[in-house]
Amino acid sequence: MGLFSFLRGNRSENNDYKKATYEKGPFMITCPFCFKKFKTDQVVFRASHFENGDPEYEKTVDELLNEYNKKVGKGVLGEINPIIVPKDLPEKNKTRVDGVLIEIKDKYDMSTSERLCPFCHNELPITSGRGPSKIISVVGASQAGKSVYMTTLLYTLEKYSCGRINASLIAGSSLYNDEIRENQEKIFEKNIMLDPTPKQHVEPLIENMKFRDDKIAPITFIFYDIPGEGMTDKDYIERHGDHIKNSDGIIFLVDPLQMRTLRKKVSLMNREMKGDFTEKYQEPKDIIVYLFENFISKQSKEKTNIPTAIVVTKSDMLRNLNDEEYINENSNIFRNYDHSEFFNLNEFENIDGEVRKFLSKADASFKGAMDTYFGVTGYFAVSSLGCNPQNLKIDSGNSINPLRVDEPFLWLLYQMNYLDGGRQ
Known part of the structure; x- marks a missing residue:
C-alpha cells in the first residue's frame, strides 16, 4: 500500500483502506479567495x-x-x-x-x-490544477496562539515530519516564503514572540506538498488563520469567513486559560496579573456559537462533517496543574511522537481519549457542543514552544521544543485519504 493514497470510497470498518487508486490530473481548481471551482x-x-x-x-x-x-x-x-x-x-x-x-x-x-481566477481575478497559486487544493482553516479565540502554532507547525513539517512520510513541503511563492521565514527567525533564532494577528482582511498562506512518488499528484494547501477578535464579530465573519464553510479541514485551537475552571489552577511563569483572568479570555464555546450562526446552522441536521482537529494548546502548562483529576503528569501528551511512514492509530486513539477526558472535566459544555455540532473530530494537545514565554520573549535558557504540533495536521491528511493509517 502506498504511503499516500488518493482513494475512492470510504474506509472499511477495521480502519484499513480499500485498494489504493491514484487520481489523474488535470484537477479542478478551487480559488483560494472566492472559493469558486472551475476547470x-x-x-x-x-x-x-x-x-x-x-x-x-x-x-x-x-x-x-x-x-x-x-x-x-x-x-x-x-x-x-x-x-x-x-x-x-x-x-x-x-x-x-x-x-x-x-x-x-x-x-x-x-x-x-x-x-x-475567472470569477474574482485574483492570482492563482502556480500549482493550481496540477494537483488537488485543500483549504485548512485555523480557528480559535483570541490569545489561543494561532499564529505561533502555524509558524511552528510549518517549521516542524518542513524540517522533520514530511521527511518521515516521504514528502516535502515548500512555500507556494517567494512572498509566502519570506513571511514564513521571518516569523520562524523571530521565534527560533531571536526568541521573540509574534505580534497578534491584526483584525483586518486575512490573506491565505499557501504551501505545496510534493511526494517522492511521482505517481501521486502534489497537494496545494491553503491555510487561513483568522484573528481571534474576528471570530466573535458577526460582520467580520460574514465578510472574511467564507473559507470556513469551504474548508476541507479545520484546526480548532483551545487555550487552557480560556477554561474558567483552570484559570486559577494553572501556575504561569510569565504571569503579569494576579487573580482571575476572566475578562482577558474569550470562552471556547463562544467560537462555536459564531461558527453555528454563520455556517453550521445552514448544514444538514445542523452539523458539519468537515474533519475538525480540536487542539488544546500550551500543553506544557498543564504539567503545573498538580491535579491528576485533569491530567496525569506521566501522560503521553507531554512526550513527542513521530508518525513515520503512516499515521499510528493506536497512538492517536490514546491521545484522543486523554484529551476528550480532560475536556469533559475542564469544560464539559464546550466538549458537549463539539460532539453535537461536529461530526468528524479528533482531539489533540500541543505545545508550540515547549516552554512559557515571559513578557513576549522566550527565555534564552529554555530550548524551543515544539511538542506534538504536527499530529493534528497529519490526522487531517489521514482523514483526507492522503496518509495511510496503521497500528503498532
Missing part, C-alpha cells in the same frame, strides 16, 4: 503589458477584482493591465504542463504566466 482551461491571464490605441489591450479598471476587494475591505485599484481570455487565442500560443494551461503568448507575442 483549468477556464483560467484567464493578466497581460504583461498594455497598448494604447488597442481597445483589447489598453489599461482598464478591473471591476471583478475591485468587487472582491470591496467585499473584503481592501482598497480598490485604478486602471491596470488588461485581462486575456485564452479561448480567444490559437492553440500554438498556449503552454501546458501536465495537461494544465500555465502560460500564454498574446497577439503581440508577449508571454504571461499570471493566471487568474
Whole structure:
C-alpha cells in the first residue's frame, strides 16, 4: 500500500483502506479567495503589458477584482493591465504542463504566466490544477496562539515530519516564503514572540506538498488563520469567513486559560496579573456559537462533517496543574511522537481519549457542543514552544521544543485519504 493514497470510497470498518487508486490530473481548481471551482482551461491571464490605441489591450479598471476587494475591505485599484481570455487565442500560443494551461503568448507575442481566477481575478497559486487544493482553516479565540502554532507547525513539517512520510513541503511563492521565514527567525533564532494577528482582511498562506512518488499528484494547501477578535464579530465573519464553510479541514485551537475552571489552577511563569483572568479570555464555546450562526446552522441536521482537529494548546502548562483529576503528569501528551511512514492509530486513539477526558472535566459544555455540532473530530494537545514565554520573549535558557504540533495536521491528511493509517 502506498504511503499516500488518493482513494475512492470510504474506509472499511477495521480502519484499513480499500485498494489504493491514484487520481489523474488535470484537477479542478478551487480559488483560494472566492472559493469558486472551475476547470483549468477556464483560467484567464493578466497581460504583461498594455497598448494604447488597442481597445483589447489598453489599461482598464478591473471591476471583478475591485468587487472582491470591496467585499473584503481592501482598497480598490485604478486602471491596470488588461485581462486575456485564452479561448480567444490559437492553440500554438498556449503552454501546458501536465495537461494544465500555465502560460500564454498574446497577439503581440508577449508571454504571461499570471493566471487568474475567472470569477474574482485574483492570482492563482502556480500549482493550481496540477494537483488537488485543500483549504485548512485555523480557528480559535483570541490569545489561543494561532499564529505561533502555524509558524511552528510549518517549521516542524518542513524540517522533520514530511521527511518521515516521504514528502516535502515548500512555500507556494517567494512572498509566502519570506513571511514564513521571518516569523520562524523571530521565534527560533531571536526568541521573540509574534505580534497578534491584526483584525483586518486575512490573506491565505499557501504551501505545496510534493511526494517522492511521482505517481501521486502534489497537494496545494491553503491555510487561513483568522484573528481571534474576528471570530466573535458577526460582520467580520460574514465578510472574511467564507473559507470556513469551504474548508476541507479545520484546526480548532483551545487555550487552557480560556477554561474558567483552570484559570486559577494553572501556575504561569510569565504571569503579569494576579487573580482571575476572566475578562482577558474569550470562552471556547463562544467560537462555536459564531461558527453555528454563520455556517453550521445552514448544514444538514445542523452539523458539519468537515474533519475538525480540536487542539488544546500550551500543553506544557498543564504539567503545573498538580491535579491528576485533569491530567496525569506521566501522560503521553507531554512526550513527542513521530508518525513515520503512516499515521499510528493506536497512538492517536490514546491521545484522543486523554484529551476528550480532560475536556469533559475542564469544560464539559464546550466538549458537549463539539460532539453535537461536529461530526468528524479528533482531539489533540500541543505545545508550540515547549516552554512559557515571559513578557513576549522566550527565555534564552529554555530550548524551543515544539511538542506534538504536527499530529493534528497529519490526522487531517489521514482523514483526507492522503496518509495511510496503521497500528503498532
